[in-house]
Structure formats: structure tokens, C-alpha cells
Amino acid sequence: MVATTLGAGSSVAPHTRLSFSNHGSRVDAYAWGENVDTTSTNNAGTDNTLYTTSFNGTSSATPIVTGAAMVIQGLANASLGYKLSPLQVRKIVTTGGTDSKNTSAVDRIGLQPNLKAIIDGSYINLAPDVYIRDQVGDIGNATSGVVSASPDIIVRQQAVANPKTAFGQGSGTENNSALSQSVLAGRNHSIYIRLLNRGGSPAASAKATMYWSPPATLVTPNLWNQIGAVSFSSVPTGRILTVSPRLAWPAAKVPPTGHYCFVAIAGANDDPAPNLPKNFSDWAKFVQNNNNVAWRNFNVIPAPPSGTGRPFHKFPFKIPGAFDAPRKFAVKGLGSLPRSSQVLLQAPLTLARALGITLRDGEIEGDNVLVPLHPFGAVDIVEGILAVGSSADCELHVRVPADTYKLNGQFEFSMSQEWEGIEVGRLTYRFGPGASLGSGGKGGDGCGGHDECGCGCHHGGY
Numbered sequence: 001m002v003a004t005t006l007g008a009g010s011s012v013a014p015h016t017r018l019s020f021s022n023h024g025s026r027v028d029a030y031a032w033g034e035n036v037d038t039t040s041t042n043n044a045g046t047d048n049t050l051y052t053t054s055f056n057g058t059s060s061a062t063p064i065v066t067g068a069a070m071v072i073q074g075l076a077n078a079s080l081g082y083k084l085s086p087l088q089v090r091k092i093v094t095t096g097g098t099d100s101k102n103t104s105a106v107d108r109i110g111l112q113p114n115l116k117a118i119i120d121g122s123y124i125n126l127a128p129d130v131y132i133r134d135q136v137g138d139i140g141n142a143t144s145g146v147v148s149a150s151p152d153i154i155v156r157q158q159a160v161a162n163p164k165t166a167f168g169q170g171s172g173t174e175n176n177s178a179l180s181q182s183v184l185a186g187r188n189h190s191i192y193i194r195l196l197n198r199g200g201s202p203a204a205s206a207k208a209t210m211y212w213s214p215p216a217t218l219v220t221p222n223l224w225n226q227i228g229a230v231s232f233s234s235v236p237t238g239r240i241l242t243v244s245p246r247l248a249w250p251a252a253k254v255p256p257t258g259h260y261c262f263v264a265i266a267g268a269n270d271d272p273a274p275n276l277p278k279n280f281s282d283w284a285k286f287v288q289n290n291n292n293v294a295w296r297n298f299n300v301i302p303a304p305p306s307g308t309g310r311p312f313h314k315f316p317f318k319i320p321g322a323f324d325a326p327r328k329f330a331v332k333g334l335g336s337l338p339r340s341s342q343v344l345l346q347a348p349l350t351l352a353r354a355l356g357i358t359l360r361d362g363e364i365e366g367d368n369v370l371v372p373l374h375p376f377g378a379v380d381i382v383e384g385i386l387a388v389g390s391s392a393d394c395e396l397h398v399r400v401p402a403d404t405y406k407l408n409g410q411f412e413f414s415m416s417q418e419w420e421g422i423e424v425g426r427l428t429y430r431f432g433p434g435a436s437l438g439s440g441g442k443g444g445d446g447c448g449g450h451d452e453c454g455c456g457c458h459h460g461g462y
Contacts, residue, residue: 004069004090007109008033008061017107021058028094030109031064033057068113069093075124092118128271129199130206130235132264132294136175139239140198140291150294151177152194152241153210153262159190159246167192168243183300185257191227191247193264197235203268206232210247211263212255216318216391217331217417218425219261219295220283221276223320223391227253235268257300259315259429266292280322284422297428312342312397317427319351319394319417321386330383330418331355333373337411337431338404341375344397345415351392355382370397375413400431 007023007030009015017023018033033056040052069089076084084092096118097111119126131140135149160166167173183189193208211224230247267273274290277283286293319331335343347357352369363370373379386392396415404411412430416423 004028006030006058006061006065008058009109011035015112017109021109023108027108028110029065030112031061033061036060065093065113068115071115072118126200128197128201128203128268130195130197130203130266130268130271131291132195132266134294136177149177150296153264153294153296154179154192155183156190157181157184163192163243167194169241174241185254185300186251188251189249191249193230193244195235195242195266196239197237198239199237202237203235203271206235206268208244208264208266213261213263215259215427216320217415217427218320220323222323224263255300262296264294279324280327284424287424312399315396315429317394319392321388321390323389326385326388327419328385331381332416333379333381334414335375335377337375337413338401340401342399343373343375343413345371345373346395346397348392354386355384357382404431
């Protein structure tokens with residue numbers, strides 16, 4: 001015998017324990033103990049047409065939770081072909097809940113069952129759950145590792161005859177993060193997006209929308225430029241890698257030479273794409289928690305450079321403020337470049353003053369300050385309040401030894417932006433033989449360019 005002990009909570013959020021309710025460590029769950037609508041009768045019990053809006057007590061809480069348990073059991077039997085054990089039902093009812101107040105620790109009446117979360121989540125998991133991987137190995141959870149390196153956003157200079165054979169399940173390229181080719185200014189391109197589904201039913205009418213953004217340590221939607229959208233007829237269950245048809249990217253929409261970032265947002269009928277946040281705190285959650293949003297850098301390369309020597313590579317990028325209010329940000333650097341490398345941050349004087357960069361920290365050059373940065377190791381550069389909607393044009397100047405382009409190591413430098421201790425954006429440049437994926441990008445002087453890893457589009461990694 002497995003018993004589920006219930007308590008009664010208020011009908012208005014935040015739900016609190018009602019004074020008459022039993023409570024304690026043995027109480028498993030709760031439901032409304034007041035203002036419950038149900039059928040009623042007269043004193044004689046002969047009228048079957050009456051209703052009441054004041055059913056209450058643990059007498060009302062118990063049938064609510066019982067009803068939830070019956071729904072769970074029915075759904076499990078229909079989808080799995082067998083009934084769950086009483087202990088399994090109790091675990092699902094008592095852990096798959098919502099609670100706007102921490103009643104488990106304060107009111108001690110457990111959690112209130114949330115059928116939507118139970119059905120759509122990891123308990124019964126009947127709904128589809130489509131996702132785009134942030135990096136190889138991503139299984140669709142909130143990201144805590146490398147991001148901005150999605151293997152499922154693929155840009156090619158030519159259309160692929162059979163995308164499923166080239167990039168889909170069984171292709172041998174499932175975990176290849178180097179399928180993209182460099183983007184050429186003034187040329188037509190083809191984009192392919194791969195989705196997986198870890199849910200309990202196929203995702204019908206899935207769609208992915210693609211954007212590009214200029215490089216920045218914080219890539220918020222006001223910087224995005226829509227390329228287009230592509231539809232999937234269905235994304236099957238079982239994490240079967242499903243490839244989109246070709247999304248055409250016409251030459252007229254390809255930006256000028258530079259360093260950019262892809263953003264892809266996917267959704268389906270029963271697993272809709274997330275709404276873009278209205279304020280910055282919601283944006284931080286959006287970046288961190290949504291598995292159907294992914295990011296990837298790409299290069300728009302010029303003609304191969306000529307000449308010899310070791311000139312500075314100069315990479316323009318932006319350091320933006322939040323889109324809703326003035327907010328305090330920290331800007332940090334992280335280098336793993338060879339010794340004798342040099343790194344400089346060129347920033348406008350207005351930004352330098354806002355972030356507290358003093359004249360002794362750098363060298364004045366016109367309207368800019370040029371700040372030397374440590375080429376290897378972590379460094380806290382600056383911290384300060386950035387104006388709402390601001391977007392400062394900066395440059396990262398990097399010089400590396402000539403041998404860098406012959407070595408097999410991973411040499412890179414990153415700039416990141418943090419808000420309240422949470423990394424909300426990262427911009428990474430990599431140097432070496434494998435630095436430019438696909439064709440082009442190395443140039444006559446051995447310039448490795450920068451790869452498709454970590455362009456100010458973090459969505460995890462905290």
C-alpha cells in the first residue's frame with residue numbers, strides 16, 4: 001500500500017498553507033482548499049442540478065490531486081501500454097509541480113501538481129521537444145558548456161544535392177562541427193539547419209528562423225537581421241537528426257566583409273518557439289534556458305591578403321548596453337595565445353569613461369583609447385554602467401608569432417560581457433592551421449582568420 005498525504009493551500013498565488021491544513025515532512029502535495037467550483041445538492045440530496053463555488057478544505061484538495069493522478073495514469077496507459085505503479089504515480093504527482101512560494105521548506109505541504117509540466121516534461125513526456133544543439137554533445141538541456149558553436153547551423157557556398165544524405169542521421173557527419181564554409185561577399189549561399197526531438201511525439205510543422213548579427217559581446221535581438229525561415233514536415237522522436245530543405249540566402253542579403261554570427265530559433269505546433277524577451281533580465285533567462293535557440297559564427301572573407309611580416313589583425317566588434325535600461329556590465333578577456341603575442345583593445349573614449357578605463361591604463365589615439373591586454377590567461381578589463389541602447393564600436397588588435405599558423409594547438413582570444421555575474425555574451429577569435437573552416441580564409445601571409453566559435457551569442461556556459 002502506498003499512501004499519498006495531502007494538504008490544502010490558498011486559491012490565490014502565492015499559494016500558502018491554510019490554517020486548518022495538516023502539514024509536515026510526510027505531506028506529499030497540496031491543492032486548493034478554498035473557492036473550488038463543483039456540483040452540489042440540497043439538504044435532502046434530491047436535487048442534481050445545483051453547483052457551489054465554495055467547496056473547501058482538504059476535502060476539495062484531495063479530489064483535485066486524485067483527478068490529476070487519474071489523468072496521469074490514463075495517459076501513461078494509453079501511451080506506454082501499461083499502468084504506472086502507485087509509487088511511480090505518487091512520485092510524479094509530488095515532484096512534477098508548481099509553487100509560487102517555497103511551501104516545501106516554509107509551509108511544509110509539498111508541491112501542487114502541474115499537469116502541463118508533467119505531460120510536456122520529463123515525467124510522461126508526450127509532447128514534442130525539438131532542439132538545436134549548442135555544441136557537439138548537447139542533449140537539449142540548459143547549456144553549461146561551450147556555446148556559439150552549433151554543429152546544426154550549416155552554411156554552404158553551393159546548394160547540396162541531397163542534404164539528408166550529406167548531413168542527416170547516418171551520414172557520418174552528425175557530430176562534425178566543421179561543415180560550414182566561409183561566406184563570400186556578393187555571392188548566393190545555401191543554409192541547412194538540423195533539429196532533434198527528445199520528446200514523446202513527432203514535431204509536426206516545425207520551422208526554424210535564421211538571423212545574422214554583427215559581432216558583439218552582447219548580441220540582443222535589436223542587432224539581428226532576418227535571413228528567412230525554413231519548414232520541416234516533421235521531426236521524429238528518438239533524437240533522429242533531421243535536416244531542413246535548403247534555405248536560400250541571396251547575395252543581396254549577404255552583409256559586407258566582416259565577422260558575423262548566425263542565430264537560429266526553432267519551434268513546432270506543440271512546441272512553439274520562445275517569445276523574444278521584453279526586458280534584459282528575461283533576456284538572460286532566454287539565453288540560458290531555451291534549447292531551441294542556437295548560435296554560430298561565420299566569416300565573410302575578403303580576397304587573400306598580400307605581403308609578409310606579422311601585422312596586427314584588426315577585428316571590429318561592438319560592446320552594447322542593455323535594450324531596456326542602463327545596466328552595469330563587466331567586460332573581460334581570456335587568452336590562450338602563444339608567448340610574444342600582443343593584444344590591444346581599441347575603445348571610444350566615451351566608453352572608456354563609462355567603464356572606468358583611466359588614461360594610465362592605455363594610450364590615447366584620437367577619439368579612442370588603446371588598452372594593452374594580457375594575451376594568455378584571464379583578465380578583468382573594466383566594469384561600469386552602459387547607457388540603454390548604446391553600442392560602442394571597438395576593435396580587437398591581435399598579433400601572433402608566425403609559427404602559430406603551423407602549430408596544432410588551439411590559440412584564441414575571447415572577449416566576454418557579464419551582467420550580475422552571469423556571462424551574457426562572448427566573442428572568440430582563433431588562430432592556427434584549423435582556424436578558418438571550409439574553403440578560403442587563410443590568405444597569402446598565413447593569416448588564419450577567425451573561426452566559427454563563440455561570437456558574442458552565449459546561451460549558457462555559466
